Amino acid sequence: CSRWEEEKNEDGVKWMQLEHRGPYFVPPYEPLPKDVHFYYDGKPLKLSLATEEVATFYAKMLDHEYTTKEIFQNNFFHDWRKEMTSEEQEIIKDLDKCDFGEIHKYFVDKNEARKALPKEEKQKLKEEADKIQEEYGYCILDGHREKIGNFKTEPPGLFRGRGEHPKMGMLKKRIMPEDVIINCSKDSKIPKPPEGHKWKEVRFDNTVTWLASWTENIQNTLKYIMLNPSSKLKGEKDWQKYEVARRLKDVVHTIRAQYRKDWKSKEIKKRQRAVALYFIDKLALRAGNEKEEGETADTVGCCSLRVEHIQLHPQLDGQEHVVEFDFLGKDSIRYYNKVSVEKPVFKNLQLFMKxxxxxxxxxxxxxxxxxxxxxxxxxxxxxxxxFRTYNASITLQEQLKALTNPEDNIAGKLLSYNRANRAVAILCNHQRSIPKTFAKSMQVLQEKIDAKKKQVEEAQEEVKKAEDEFKDTKDAKAEANVEKKKKLLKRLEEQLAKMNIQATDKEENKQIALGTSKLNYLDPRITVAWCKKFGIPIERIYNKTQREKFAWAIDMTGEDFEF
DNA sequence: GTCAAGACTTGGAAGAATATTT
DNA sequence: AAATATTCTTCCAAGTCTTGAC
Incomplete structure (x- = not known):
């Protein structure tokens, strides 16, 4: 427990000691074998090394939908040409005449070959990876050995944005030591740049938590190497986040009263603020910062909503004052919702849209x-x-209270937990694409259920038969047989019930992504307390990584914790 | 105050590892 | 033992909010 209770530094100081090895650089480009060709206009063409490397990025993605998009193709071709020699530029003028098929196949085969490697070979590869992890994957922060989150530089490749990203297909350049800023403590062993290279800069800034950074060339923004969520630094920050959200619980009623009042303010600015805050509170919308136009996909949050994103229905499906939302949010995930709002909100929206x-x-x-x-x-x-954190966590707590039946077995209780989790994911609009194999695996499960049902019926008859026999004979052997058959029936019934639960859970979950809320929005102490209260092993809810991330909560929480 | 840069959290998909079925 | 399904881990993009320069 003590690990989480050391006093914290004032004035933004994040650490006193930080020592690490610097980032691990992805291996340099390996040229294609001689017999793998690129073809232009039907004829083989030997490419220069740099041109070939970029060509392989595209070739690898050939069966991805990305490469069918015009923006992707244009961006790629534009950036690719910049890598070409002037001779190549003279020849390669039309992407449609480029044939990457052989290169594509080469990588597919290589992948297969790697998968088919004998056990010992795989083991060897794993050991090598572990060695790198061991060497570069940890740092020393204030005397503790801590795991680093991302210790490798990002490999070069083609940028894949989400949604209709104007920069999709652009070339992401290889990161060199000369691009990297190292951050560590002055008196530590300063990481050595790879042979023959030097760092862009070494600095000693203990007001930030990153170990290394570089500027990425697509959006010209910084990327960082930071600690793993299991680290003390991240854990404490996480804890702090939930403590802020818990404080909101005490004042949220006042705040709600305030924004209701502000709906009638004389100042339009205040009114807009009050309506936006209502959305953020009630619908868990994100804030919605402004974005630079043309630099990213066109997505919005609350403050950046446009008139085209909502429709007002004075009456709809028997409800009054319905607002129909339809917009793309973070990661171009669609938000679609029809909400009956309070009348002043509706009136204000009409005013704002006029x-x-x-x-x-x-x-x-x-x-x-x-x-x-x-x-x-x-x-x-x-x-x-x-507000998102608060509403997510309070919803989990309420749902758990409402859904958990102490009489249920563990499977039943876990279903309740998943349902509570799901309610939060729906609130936060955490969606995933339906898994490709969903329909099939659902069908398989259904068939299993049907088969099990049959088994149960048969077992029921067996029991009846045995009972009849016992009635007739009254002998001990027949009595034992009755018990035996009953036991079998019970076991089969339990199996059936478990399968039904599984099917329900699966169906309800097909388009919902639970991970994000579990990891970022739900105060883990609520979960830990619930597990303790109902005797659910914590491993049934959190896997190893999650238990490491939430170690602070698992350490400190009793069954009576209230968010 | 405004704007851009910087720092850090949040997000789903893809890939890898593991479990289960055939 | 191979094939398939499921779960876990990694990846890196895309948000939020703060800080710093002017």
Missing amino acids: NKDPTDDLFDHLNTTFLNKHLQHLMDGLTAKV
Whole structure:
């Protein structure tokens, strides 16, 4: 427990000692074998090394949908040409005349070969990977050996954005030591750059938590090497996050009363803020920062909603004042929802939309800075995202309370947990694409259930038969047989029940992604307390990685914890 | 105050490892 | 033992919010 209770540093100091080996650099490009050809306009063409490398990036992605998109193709071709020699540029002028088929096949085969490797070979590869992990995967932070989250530089390749990203297909350059800034403590063993290279910079900044950083060339933003979630530093931060959310619980009623009042404010700015905050609170929308146009996919959050993203229905399906939301949120995940809102909200929305074009901002007098300033004023540390954390965690707690039946067996209780988890994921709009094999595996499961049902019926008859025989004979052997058959029946019934639960869970879960809420929104102490209260082993809910991440919560939480 | 850069959290997909079935 | 399904891990993009420069 003590590990989580050491006093914390003031004034933004994150550590006193930080020592590490620097990032692990991905191996250099390996040229294609002589017999693997690239063809242009039907004729084999030997490419220069740099050109060939970029060609392999595209070739590897050939059976991915990305490569069918025009933007992807254009961006790729544009960047590829920049890598070409002038002779190659003279020849290769049309992507449609490029044939990467052989290169593609080479990598597919190589992959297969790797999978088919004998056990010992695989073992050897694993040991090599472990050695690298051992060497580069850890650092020393204030005397503790801590796991690093991402200790490898990102390999070069083609940028894959999400959704309709204008930069998809662009060339992501190889990261060299000369691009990398190292951060560590002055008196530590400073990491050595790879032979013949030097770092961009070595700095000693203990007000930040990253160990190394570089600027990536697509969006020109920084990438960092940071600690694993199991580290003390990250764990404490996580804990802190949930403590802020718990403080919101005490003032949320006041805040709700306040924004209701503000719906009628004389200032349009305040009204917009109050309506936006209502959405953020009720629907768990993200804040919605402004984004640079044309640099990323067109996605929005609350403050950046446009008129075209909502439709107002005074009446719909027997409900009043319905707002129909339809927009792309983070990662271009669609948010679609029809919500009956309070009348003043509806009236305000009508007002905000008046005389505007579909592409105009709905909240044209509002941005996240203004909103967060206001929230900060209402509670120390309060920002828009805290509402998501708060509402997610409180929902889990309430749902667990409502759904858990102490009489249920473990499988039943786990189903309840999953359902509570699911309620949160739905609130936060955490979706996944339906797994490719979903329909098939569902069918297989259904067939198993049917077979099991039959078995149960048969076992029932067996029991009856045995009982009849016992009635007739009254002998001990027949009595034992009755017991035996009953036992079998019971076991089969339990198996059937478990399968039914599994099927229900699977069906309800097909389009919902539970991971994100579990990892980022649900105070783990709620889960730990629930497990303790109902005698569920924590491993049934959290796998090893998750237990490491939530070690702080597992350490400190009793069964009576309340969020 | 404004704007861009910086730091850190959150996000689903893909790939790897493991479990289960055939 | 191979094939298939499921779970776990890695990857890296895309958000939020803070900080720093002017």
